[in-house]
Amino acid sequence: MRKSFLITLLAVLWLVLAASSSSAQSPGIVDNGWMPHAQGPLNGDIYTVIWGDTVFSISRRFNVDQYTLMSYNGIPSPYRLLAGQPIRIPTSGPGPQPCPSPFLTITNPPPNTNVGTSFPVSGSGCGLFEGNVFIRALDSRGVQVGQVVTTLSGPTVGIGGQGTYNDTMTVAGAQGPTLTLLAISNNVEYSRVTVNLGGGGIGQCQSSALSIFEPGEGANVPASFTVRGDAAFNCTVTITARDGGGRQLGTANAGTFQGTQWSTTLALQGGIAPWSDIFIEARTNGGGVAQRRVRFDGGQPPSLTITEPAPNTPLLTTFRVRGAGAGLGNTTLIVQAISNNGGLIQEQSVQTDFQGAFDLQMTVNQNTP
Known part of the structure; x- marks a missing residue:
């Protein structure tokens, strides 16, 4: 127990000393200064990770794309960092400063314009984690009926720089006259735009279904x-x-x-x-x-008539049964042969045509009383 306590104490002291040491950067490395989640020390081209650091914030601080930074240090995805871990910073030369305040806008469609059930949506943003963009569409009931998931495109997006997005929104289940589009990144809503769904809610018929x-x-x-x-x-x-x-x-x-x-x-x-x-x-x-x-149906009840064989006609063991129905349409009938004492001799099913007519051949056992 005592040994564990000493190791923990020494580790804490080392981190405190490392964090308080002065920073000195190598030529060719851009350091934008401390920012949230990237406040560790830089010595030459070595940055020391402190608790709370993120890959995205470190890449923003030094104007280096986060994927390039991790690849440069041989760190595989999902890019786990540990306090005290040394990270080599590649030289990047002067680059654009990260946005002082993140933003995400919707420039198309403009507010109060008419859209159909499928339409282009585009805009710009800056300072967003990994450039993530979520555009959600709510109909007049407040129900989410569509979503676009995309990322900003631009040379400095990976270090928190500005970029644009362009995609297609589909809202096939929308109801009501309006749509509200929300621009969201990492669970933060940055802006919203309200547009009209078609001509006052009529919309556009998009399919022959x-x-x-x-x-x-x-x-x-x-x-x-x-x-x-x-x-x-x-x-x-x-x-x-x-x-x-x-x-x-x-x-x-x-x-x-x-x-x-x-x-x-x-x-x-x-x-x-x-x-x-x-x-x-x-x-x-x-x-x-x-x-x-x-x-x-003409207001008349359906009916069914057997036209062959005629009543009291002597039959062979195999004979034909024909008939027609009124108001039955195309359906399945059951034709039964009944003996004199009421017993079932034979039963067959037959399909009528659209005129209600039916025709089948029936065979009975000649020894049946």
């Missing part, structure tokens, strides 16, 4: 029904209904909401025969097209 999920394919529909689907954000959807001859039966408009969903009510007009096929077409201002085939 479009689908219809209600009503389902082949479904029966009344004279007025709901049509729902998905489209790209901020798209306008136009729905048109036509009969098999191309005659327009109705139209309606819808806009996307809650991100990408859309919904509207479509009313059919004109004389439409019951169980007629109706063709629904949806289009967006982004070039999207989706179609759905349904059947007009």
Whole structure:
């Protein structure tokens, strides 16, 4: 225990003496003077690390890029420093002074301008740790809907000098008329800009993505029904209904909401025969097209009829069963053969066509009573 105490005491005394010793730099080395996290002594071209030092601050003090500094000393990533560790400083010659006060700005887009759901964002900064830049986008609800992560570009960024950035922001899920862009580096917000999302929140339809999920394919529909689907954000959807001859039966408009969903009510007009096929077409201002085939029920209940074999027809063990349905659309039917005593002899499934017709061949056991 006593030996450990003496070693610790000597180490502390050595660090105190080292920190208080005078600095003398070699020719060709730029020393900008003490700054936070780089206040150790310089003797010749040797800098002595003290507690709290960071690689970034040391590189700023001596106008040397931090990666060059670590490589010069053979220190691998993640660049760990220890108090008392000697660091050789390469000669750098005169260079720009680090920024007296860090800053980060957004110059494009300018305040109050209109942007779409994808737009360029650029600006400048200085004195930022490793030149890190985070541009965050908040919509009118205060929800983060986009982020750009990049770094400053410039010859002296590595030593805290000034640089610029240029990237693309995408805010596909934004809602409301405005966006607020925050310029952040190392969890510090330096500036913010508010812009308009499209023309007062309408935005721009950026994709042809479009689908219809209600009503389902082949479904029966009344004279007025709901049509729902998905489209790209901020798209306008136009729905048109036509009969098999191309005659327009109705139209309606819808806009996307809650991100990408859309919904509207479509009313059919004109004389439409019951169980007629109706063709629904949806289009967006982004070039999207989706179609759905349904059947007009005419307010009548669905029905099903077997047309072959006729009632009381003598049958062989293999025979044909045909029929048609009204208001069924394209669906699966179960056809059963029942004995005189009510027992199940055979059961088969069959798919109807879009007209509701079905046709199958059924075989039964000839020994069945």
